[in-house]
Amino acid sequence: MLLKTLFAVAALLAAPAAADLNVWPAPASSTTGNSTVCLDRGFKISVAGGKAPADLVSAIARTQANLQRSQHQFLSPTHGAEFFPNGQGCKSYVKELVLNYAKGAVQDPIASPVDKRIANEAYTLDVSAAGVASATGASSLGLLRALTTFENLWFKLNKGAKVARRDYRQARDGEVADAANWGGGGSGGGANPTFAPYAPYHIDDKPAFPWRAVLIDTSRHFFSVETIKRQLDIMSLVKLNVLHWHIVDSQSWPLALSAFPNLAAKGAYSPAEVYSEAQVKDIIQYAGERGIDVVIEIDTPGHTSIIYDSYPDYIACFEKRPWTTYANEPPAGQLRFADQKVTGFVSSLFKSVAGLTKSAYFGTGGDELNVKCYDEDAPTQAILKANSWTIENALKNFTVQTHNTLRSVGRTPVVWEEMAISHGDTGLDPATVVQVWISSASVKQVADKGLRLVHASNDYFYLDCGQGGWVTADGGLNSWCDPYKTWAHIYSFDPYNGTTPAQHAQVLGGQASVWAEQTDESNIDSQIWPRAAAFAEVFWTGGGAKGFPLSAVSATGRLHDIRYRIVDKGVRAIPIQPEWCALRPGLCNLAG
């Protein structure tokens, strides 16, 4: 086994962070040592000065509970026993982690404009070989990131029969920590300690980009509040900070709005497949406490067929066939945006939904507009003629009015790339955030418009690609965005791809999207994890963009570690390799 261990260490030496630091995403800077420290049975997390906002207090309690209930083992053939040779126990214990409280509630800075977000997420963390542990943050949000990193330093030793990788129900049901199994050690106890093998740790960390998002789609399939919170838990674990909530689309309208009750009453799949306003607020609050900004998108003027059930006059080419002529997927149907009634309706709708949110951003959509739908729509054509408008003139009028409404309530619009580059002048404000999705090659065009952008391109970041086409045809169809995006492919992305140095400041970050045509409660965990973790490391570290070359070969061992940690939390992350490989980093490389 000695040779194998040496090999594993050699492989890790090429890793971006300190040689043995398993933390994911890799911190901006860190050093480690060779001392094993254990968590004391009475371990506690305290705040210097004693005062902290409620959501930091709650994060402290969560971290403490997570440490106590984790069964995550060190990934090696001997599951960590190598750090306790000859059956010896721990030599030093961490009794306390002291947080140096900075300012504000965790959730305050995350809902603000992104400008100061990087500074707010910065932190330092130290754990000495003698067991002295402390963290500092520029804000409470930074302290949350420090707590997350701290949690991921630890492993549970199990000297008896190894526990099997737990099933997901067991992990979820184990929420209440069982004191009998608590692996803390200290005088008089600790046969199966919780240990960290590379003390002293010094970590000085901050993200490279302020916008690190996951998109979920609750229209093609409905997801329960619990399932969304489960994703937020793991997003926070890997320091992702934006949930882009594509909440409605042509297929269903699960958002109950007191001002527009018919939209959900007629547009949800069933009365139970609906988010109440209270549930939306609850999700936003839950996310904020975990350092995640929820950006809700009401996609317009396309992707709106379902509005017909409540407002039939507002929708052109409703379920018109063949759908392939009028939409990118069934059913066809788009807002008659040239109509001032419709523009007024959308403005009111945006304002109503924005009232539920805290974010400084709001998604207005703008993708996949089908022009032929309007060419054949008599009401639209009459309005264009009366105003001497082209369809693009009408789109600009609609966009400016609806975006102005959002700005009037303090929200910056977020749009899909077509609004910037496919329909002429749509009147976008320079502050608009553009999500590039059609191709990473579109980045240059968007950047050249002077707009800020988020990398969301399907050729790297669509987690639902490559699993077959879902439209029915005899013999089947392949995915329109084949092949499947592997974690290593995602990991090879350069965030400054397509931009000049002068445009670098326009790149806000990235977004991994999980469209839900073939995703529901059954597989959302597996579609997102662990690939969104690979994505997270690209935009936390900056990848190649920040002089930080990411190598999948070097990262595999650490990715296994975070993946097993995710599973330990009851989330069904896909294994990236056979367990044999997970236990032997480096032995499953192609060049091996």
Place this chain on the structure above:
Amino acid sequence: MLLKTLFAVAALLAAPAAADLNVWPAPASSTTGNSTVCLDRGFKISVAGGKAPADLVSAIARTQANLQRSQHQFLSPTHGAEFFPNGQGCKSYVKELVLNYAKGAVQDPIASPVDKRIANEAYTLDVSAAGVASATGASSLGLLRALTTFENLWFKLNKGAKVARRDYRQARDGEVADAANWGGGGSGGGANPTFAPYAPYHIDDKPAFPWRAVLIDTSRHFFSVETIKRQLDIMSLVKLNVLHWHIVDSQSWPLALSAFPNLAAKGAYSPAEVYSEAQVKDIIQYAGERGIDVVIEIDTPGHTSIIYDSYPDYIACFEKRPWTTYANEPPAGQLRFADQKVTGFVSSLFKSVAGLTKSAYFGTGGDELNVKCYDEDAPTQAILKANSWTIENALKNFTVQTHNTLRSVGRTPVVWEEMAISHGDTGLDPATVVQVWISSASVKQVADKGLRLVHASNDYFYLDCGQGGWVTADGGLNSWCDPYKTWAHIYSFDPYNGTTPAQHAQVLGGQASVWAEQTDESNIDSQIWPRAAAFAEVFWTGGGAKGFPLSAVSATGRLHDIRYRIVDKGVRAIPIQPEWCALRPGLCNLAG
């Protein structure tokens, strides 16, 4: 909605079975009507004459419990309310299903040679418009199939707030039927009945092929007994009848054998990731009661690296590098099969494992033998020289001896295709079953050898394909067997592909394989379901081979139905389309 309903009906008219019959796989022959019948609150299943073997009694109890706890709704925008216009209730009730008991325990015929299996699985089922229900079977196994079909006729109406698609924990935790929610109707009750809308039903059914298998791999990742049983439950639901259990491989040896204790003690990932002999027998018993034959495979002489930990002398090129030269995946290591000691060991091993099984079949492997490994192995070369053998002579000697051992205990060997077509004369007995996996184009070569075959080709039936390569390389690798095999692609397979009419009798059926390099507890449900259901219908109906043209377009609605039924049972089957499409069969066709 009328037009939509008419459209849906029109689409179903092209379906292989009776127009409205939702049963999956489609019965060989059936007729349906237009009467809605409901399950009576006191519904029971009885056996004519009163006598039945224990496993049929248990299947009856399961069916009754499943009917009582199912929340599965009719897939339409109104969730089945269309069958109860003007709020009217049920007009006729099914109070009893009478099984005409034939002979034997359910599990007896399934463990026998396949020759009479088709006859044993045959059954008829009738449900009249007045609610009289009965079934006949050529054997108890046939009655089990009839019970399964009966269960799938029914839908739960929920006139109040629709229940959301349940999450998987809820479904699993709902095992104990809740009388308060029991949807049975009858005098004085039944606001939310369990109904079947197309009575009278007459079904006369039998499978086209006797071997309809799913392969699971418990070496690359370990699966709990519960997880395996969960797959068996759903296999039985879609009338699959063979579990090919690829129980060990180079990566781990999870099979505890009293005669060879070190294999698992040293070769399992951990002591908890092991199947005891009692657990193996329990799984075989559980499967048999559900009409499934468990065929265990001990893959030899390749895929055996892990044996080195217990018997170092028996393995050549152990973990030799680069692994790409010595194996198709890491780690390298193969049995020194030219050595008589090794041949004797494998014979004893086969006999020991066969002693745990009931099946008439036993998998001996034989795939991906790496010859270069032996070219460079001094002990092997010395034996070849001493015997004046080529490596193929040695392989024949090994195969004949180990297969003879199996035959001596009544087992017919099952091998991978290379044993038939890649290594010259390996001395296979004509009764050997050959699994064609490298390409569906290999079928002809195997058939021309006069051997019986099972379609297991990766280009149709590898459910793990198309989700990226798992070997680590910077930038990532695509799957070696891209693209992902969609259900519609699988469904387009012709079982007589590659054979002449005279060879048709050699085609035993098919096998859908779920290799576990990137599959574990997190995603095994989603990898298998619902695609293995599409596979099941090909080999139950015979597909194109039996003059039964399968059309994915026609089948989509029914596949949605069985997929939601699978989810209702707590198994995480992937959605094949947005829920919008599931509720509106035919509206999501490419030609739509």
